[in-house]
Amino acid sequence: MNRSRITFTLNELVYVLNSAADRHLRAKFDLTYSQFLFLVTLMGQNTPTPSFLAECLGVSRAAVSQRLPWFQDRGLVEVSRVTGNGKNLSLELTRKGAELATQSADFLEKEFRALFYNTASVDFDELDETLNRIKQQLIGNREIRNAA
Amino acid sequence: MNRSRITFTLNELVYVLNSAADRHLRAKFDLTYSQFLFLVTLMGQNTPTPSFLAECLGVSRAAVSQRLPWFQDRGLVEVSRVTGNGKNLSLELTRKGAELATQSADFLEKEFRALFYNTASVDFDELDETLNRIKQQLIGNREIRNAA
C-alpha cells in the first residue's frame, strides 16, 4: 500500500502546486501556467527550434506549431528562418517576452518562497535530490525493460 | 531557485510515474491510466453519486457524465436510480469491474514495488508524510488568502 499512497500524494501535491501557480499567473499577468512554462522554457535556451522546444516541454511538435501564433500575435516570441537553413525555424523571445517571463518567474518564486518559508522542518534541497533519485531509478529501469 | 527546481522535479517525477503506469496498464489490461483511476476511485467508495465521484477524481461533473457510457458498455460499472430519489444516480462496480480494478491495482502495486525495491536508501513512509505536509501547507495558505 506504500506505493499507491505515495503516487497519489505526489499527484495531489503537483495538482495543488500547479493550480496555485496558474491562479497567481492569471491574476497578475493574464498568463496561463502552460503559457508561462512555454516562455520560461524558451528563455532557458538560446534560439532553439520548435522541435527541440517541444521535446523540452514534453509535448508534440504539432502542439508547439499550433501554439506559436498566439505568442507571435502578442509580440512575445519571434520566429525566424536561419539563413542557409531552409528546414529549421528559430525561436527567440522578444524583449517584451523576456521581460514577461522574468517578471512572472520572479513573482512566482517570491510567492512560493513565502509559502514554503513556514514549512521550516523540510529540507527542500534534500527533498529535491531524493525525488530526482527516484525519477532516475524509474527512468533507468524503464530503459532496461524496453531494451529487453 | 530552490522553489523552481523542486516544482519542476515534482512535475517530471509525476510524469514518469504516470507514464509508466499507463504503459503497464495498456499492455496488460488494455486500460488507460485514467480509466484505471476511475475504477479504483469508484471501488474506494460504496455507490457514490457521479457528482461525488467527479469531486474525488478532480474533474467536472460533465466529464464523469460523458465517460460513464464507456464503462457501462463494457459491463464494468452499473448506473442505477435509488428508489425514492429522482435526483441522484448511484454508481457501482459490477463483479467484472471490481475484478479488473483489483487485478490491475495489484499488478501495478507489484511492478512499482519491484522498481522501488532497489531504491533502498529512501524511506517512502517519511517521504509521503513530508509531501503531505507541504500539500496541507499550500492548501491552508490558499484558503486563508481566498478568504481575505
Place this chain on the structure above:
DNA sequence: CGCGGAATGTTAACTACTTGACAAACTATT
C-alpha cells in the same frame, strides 16, 4: 401547501492536446 433557491446530471460549444500523413529540406552513402 407552494414556491424560491440550491444541487444534479446532461448537453453544446470550446480548448489543448494527441496521432498519422504529408511535403519540404537536410544528411549520408555509394
Place this chain on the structure above:
DNA sequence: AATAGTTTGTCAAGTAGTTAACATTCCGCG
C-alpha cells in the same frame, strides 16, 4: 552527384477535458 532515408514543421481528424446553460429534482421556509 544521386538517391535513399531521416528530420522538420504543418495540417486534419480524433480525444478528453473545460465552462456555460439548461431542465429536473430536492430542500427549507413562508
